[in-house]
Amino acid sequence: MDALYQHWFKKTGRTKEKTEEQTQSARFSNHQQASKLNAFFKDNPNQIENSSKGYVSMVGAGPHDPELLTIKAVKAIMRADVLLYDRLVNKDILELASSASDWIYVGKRCGETSIKQSEISHLMVQLAQQGKRVVRLKGGDAFVFGRGGEEALELVRHSIPYEVIPGITAAIGCSASSLIPLTHRGISRSVTFVTGQVVTGAFDAWSQLMKSGQTLVFYMGLEKSSEIQKGLITSGLPDDFPVAIISHGCSPQQQIRITQLNQLKELSKTLKGISPTLIVMGEVVKLREQLINTVQSVTEYEVT
Ligand code: SAH
Numbered sequence: 001m002d003a004l005y006q007h008w009f010k011k012t013g014r015t016k017e018k019t020e021e022q023t024q025s026a027r028f029s030n031h032q033q034a035s036k037l038n039a040f041f042k043d044n045p046n047q048i049e050n051s052s053k054g055y056v057s058m059v060g061a062g063p064h065d066p067e068l069l070t071i072k073a074v075k076a077i078m079r080a081d082v083l084l085y086d087r088l089v090n091k092d093i094l095e096l097a098s099s100a101s102d103w104i105y106v107g108k109r110c111g112e113t114s115i116k117q118s119e120i121s122h123l124m125v126q127l128a129q130q131g132k133r134v135v136r137l138k139g140g141d142a143f144v145f146g147r148g149g150e151e152a153l154e155l156v157r158h159s160i161p162y163e164v165i166p167g168i169t170a171a172i173g174c175s176a177s178s179l180i181p182l183t184h185r186g187i188s189r190s191v192t193f194v195t196g197q198v199v200t201g202a203f204d205a206w207s208q209l210m211k212s213g214q215t216l217v218f219y220m221g222l223e224k225s226s227e228i229q230k231g232l233i234t235s236g237l238p239d240d241f242p243v244a245i246i247s248h249g250c251s252p253q254q255q256i257r258i259t260q261l262n263q264l265k266e267l268s269k270t271l272k273g274i275s276p277t278l279i280v281m282g283e284v285v286k287l288r289e290q291l292i293n294t295v296q297s298v299t300e301y302e303v304t
Contacts, residue, residue, distance in 0.1 A: 054128035056155055058148050060141040060167015061089045063174060063276075064251040069093065072165045080135035082127055084120065086146075088139025088276055090251075097135075117147065121154040128160045139276075141169040145195055145219050169193070171217040174249030174278045178256045179291040181284055188215045188284045196221030196228065196279070203231030210237060215282035222277045225268035229261055232281075237261055242285035247277045258285060 057076040062068035069077075077083065077096045085094065087107030094103050106123070108114040127134045142148030142164060155162045171193050175182050182191040192206070196218045206216055210232075221228060222245070233239065239262035247255045259267050261281070271277060 053161065054131040054134065056124055056128050056134045056136055056160060056162040057165055058136045058142045058152060058162060059138070059165045060143075060146075060169070061085075061093055061137050061139055062168040063140055063170045063249050064088075064090045065173075066090055066093050066096075068168050068173060068250060070165060070167070073167065076135055076163075076165055077137070079133055081132040083135045083137050084124060084127075085137040086139055089137050093137070117150065121151055124151065125154065125158045125160060128155070128162075129158070138167070139170070140173070141167040144169040144171075144193065170219060170249060170276065170278050171280075174246040174254075175217070175280055177250050177254065178244060178246050178280075179288045179295060180244055180280055181287055181291075182215050182217070182280075184284050184287060187213060187287070188282050189213050191215040191217065191282075193217050193219065194221075195219050196224040200227070200231075203228075204235040207232050207235035207237045210241070210282060213283070215280065215284050218279040218281075221279040222268050222271060222274070225279070226265045228279070229264040232261060241281060242283060244280045244285045244288070245271065245277060246280065247271065247274045249276070249278060256288075258288065 057080070059073045059076050060070075061073065062070075074096060077093065078098065080097055080101050082102040082104065083094060083097055084104050084106050089107075097103070104123070106115050106120045124134055124136055136142070136148075136151060138146045138148060140146060142151075143166075148164065152162060152164065171182065171191070181188075183189060190209070190213075192209070192214065194202070194206075194216065197220050206214075210216055218224075218228065232241070239260065241261040243259050243261055243264055245257045245259065245264075245267065247253070247257075257267060257271075264279075
């Protein structure tokens with residue numbers, strides 16, 4: 001059966017002849033909240049929407065599943081003249097844009113020759129200066145390991161008007177869809193998002209925090225799992241500290257592997273090249289065992 005978003009896309013994608021009101025009511029006609037949402041859409045359009053000058057919407061596309069987009073993000077994509085999108089953006093999301101819009105891939109992947117950050121910023125500035133409504137579409141949230149801040153600073157430097165539309169970051173999306181609460185009363189009082197790329201030096205501090213009840217989420221950590229395992233164990237975390245590795249989170253290919261800290265390196269070897277992958281650590285990982293019992297959606301997603 002079509003996912004709800006596919007149904008929306010059939011109704012909305014590339015069918016700009018319809019009035020906005022028609023498409024909206026088609027999309028939400030089965031929903032109890034339809035009238036509220038339609039009223040919401042008709043609310044005072046913001047200044048940026050009416051601007052004849054170019055501008056940039058920095059949009060968080062969330063982790064893969066288009067149904068996790070915000071309504072604000074959908075609106076920005078639908079009115080875009082040009083979309084600059086990254087590797088982790090689900091291509092189905094582009095289908096929301098007008099048939100007249102241009103899509104420009106500016107993705108990067110480790111080890112590949114790819115467009116430079118400065119070139120992306122330059123392109124974004126140029127397009128906005130030409131009067132285009134530019135959507136800069138990034139996986140998850142633009143301001144979480146997404147270089148959104150750097151790009152926004154570049155826009156400010158060139159006096160380009162812009163807005164930032166939040167997205168669900170991978171840590172939030174993947175842990176929820178894997179049934180791992182990032183915080184839980186009596187178990188974890190705080191959560192830290194870190195990049196696996198720059199980990200040296202912090203293991204001792206993290207180990208202490210995690211012992212006293214903290215969750216740690218590594219973005220881009222798979223390649224560094226050997227260093228992560230060694231660093232945390234050397235700094236005092238037990239061998240059996242709970243770990244979850246979530247690949248292709250929030251997608252039909254989502255896979256969740258539960259392991260323990262002293263197995264992280266070995267397990268990661270078997271997952272080499274699987275991207276995107278997120279590592280969640282902490283006692284909260286164990287809650288999944290109980291939470292999975294009556295949940296429905298996760299069984300639809302899970303392949304293992
Ligand atoms: N701005 C993004 C993060 C970009 S960094 C966000 O807010 O989510 C890219 C890293 O994010 C990946 O290497 C991976 O660790 C993580 N990631 C992004 N999407 C993911 C997904 N669907 N499943 C698992 N990990 C994901």
